[in-house]
Amino acid sequence: MQIKAPRGTYDILPEEAVKWQWMEQIMKETAARFGYQEIRTPVFEHTELFQRGVGESTDIVTKEMYTFHDKSQRSLTLRPEGTASCTRALIEHSLYNGTLPIKWFYAGPMFRYDRPQTGRYRQFHQFGVEAFGSRSPFLDAEVLFLLVEILQGMGLSEYELHLNSVGCPLCREQYRQKLIDHMAPVKDKLCKDCQVRYLQNPLRVLDCKEATCHQAIINYPTLIDNLCDDCRTHYGMVQQTLKDNGIEFVHDNNLVRGLDYYTNTAFEVHIPGIGAQSAVGGGGRYDGLVESIGGPSLPGIGFALGMERLLLAVDKLGCVSRAQQTVDVFLAVMQENLENQAASLLYKLRQQGLSADKDYNQRSGRAQMKLADKLGAKYVILLGEDEIKGNFVTVRDMKSKEQWKIDNEGLIPFLHECLDNR
Numbered sequence: 001m002q003i004k005a006p007r008g009t010y011d012i013l014p015e016e017a018v019k020w021q022w023m024e025q026i027m028k029e030t031a032a033r034f035g036y037q038e039i040r041t042p043v044f045e046h047t048e049l050f051q052r053g054v055g056e057s058t059d060i061v062t063k064e065m066y067t068f069h070d071k072s073q074r075s076l077t078l079r080p081e082g083t084a085s086c087t088r089a090l091i092e093h094s095l096y097n098g099t100l101p102i103k104w105f106y107a108g109p110m111f112r113y114d115r116p117q118t119g120r121y122r123q124f125h126q127f128g129v130e131a132f133g134s135r136s137p138f139l140d141a142e143v144l145f146l147l148v149e150i151l152q153g154m155g156l157s158e159y160e161l162h163l164n165s166v167g168c169p170l171c172r173e174q175y176r177q178k179l180i181d182h183m184a185p186v187k188d189k190l191c192k193d194c195q196v197r198y199l200q201n202p203l204r205v206l207d208c209k210e211a212t213c214h215q216a217i218i219n220y221p222t223l224i225d226n227l228c229d230d231c232r233t234h235y236g237m238v239q240q241t242l243k244d245n246g247i248e249f250v251h252d253n254n255l256v257r258g259l260d261y262y263t264n265t266a267f268e269v270h271i272p273g274i275g276a277q278s279a280v281g282g283g284g285r286y287d288g289l290v291e292s293i294g295g296p297s298l299p300g301i302g303f304a305l306g307m308e309r310l311l312l313a314v315d316k317l318g319c320v321s322r323a324q325q326t327v328d329v330f331l332a333v334m335q336e337n338l339e340n341q342a343a344s345l346l347y348k349l350r351q352q353g354l355s356a357d358k359d360y361n362q363r364s365g366r367a368q369m370k371l372a373d374k375l376g377a378k379y380v381i382l383l384g385e386d387e388i389k390g391n392f393v394t395v396r397d398m399k400s401k402e403q404w405k406i407d408n409e410g411l412i413p414f415l416h417e418c419l420d421n422r
């Protein structure tokens, strides 16, 4: 039987991989410009980390985790997201004792046992940032500037930024009671899940995917109208800073996060025009997370972007032309008995910093030129009997079709000069 990639996974073939490199380059370069450094954490962690760090009651933890026991019967889980691992690393290395804030970015595969569909996989990729150790609303704004800068770097300027504040434990507690009071009389109209959770966690009803739940609780009291003074001031400053810098956003009352450690700013970014699943990422402040994973009380904020979704958006909206991978030089060998010299010359070109390639299947001269074209070679070096005897090579410019005879010693400087002048 033919072995195929497991359901929900896929190969990134070289032609696609070029796009990934392009995207990652933009993300890493932008994050670096904003003062964020890369962190790489393991792809699996103790299951307990995600139970505490993502939340015991979330869909991710209850339904979607890849959990397994290793040979020593430890319960391990393939990471379903990046924030819990970053927080664990921060605590494990006591980095909260150092200079704050700590500003990190990460990129890599995540794993969720979910029903695969367009743009959604069981092994998928996220780019994310986390900033620990400051409550400043200007840090919230910085994180949003960074997010927007990445989208614009990828040519995705038609984004929609949704923004809300989820308050703090203080104002949320009062709000919670107001919501429960609002929902209790209509609880029979809620879906099964919501009938159970509205008492413990009424915010999650606002998050429910069932339209009937939203109809049932219409005109519910909004969190924004029930924020405490500190939270209202914080949200106002974030909004003002975005406005001052020309970043458009919409306030979205339905954008809530049902977990206690989320505080203040919450956001989501959509790209209309890529289909029903228009959300490409989101994030927010999580001032209670570090503590809930066993660390000190330390505020934090971050976001994650779905990399598959972003590439889908770039493909669909066609707003940018990406550079294709090409080679500087193709070495065309005109006679089989010259393969020895050709191998040495090719190695030398590569050592000197040129990208270079050749044929390995005894193609004819014409077929080699075709191959050079296919590889996007800028120059072709022709190596034949005359060349070997005369201690020179023939260099052809693939665009202008101009041709030169260059002696062996002058070849590398000549090629470097040609490439610099293009």
Ligand SMILES: [Zn+2]
Residues within 6 Å of the ligand: 167, 168, 169, 170, 171, 172, 227, 228, 229, 230, 231
């Ligand atoms: Zn508050």
Ligand SMILES: [Zn+2]
Residues within 6 Å of the ligand: 190, 191, 192, 193, 194, 205, 208, 209, 210, 213
């Ligand atoms: Zn519901």
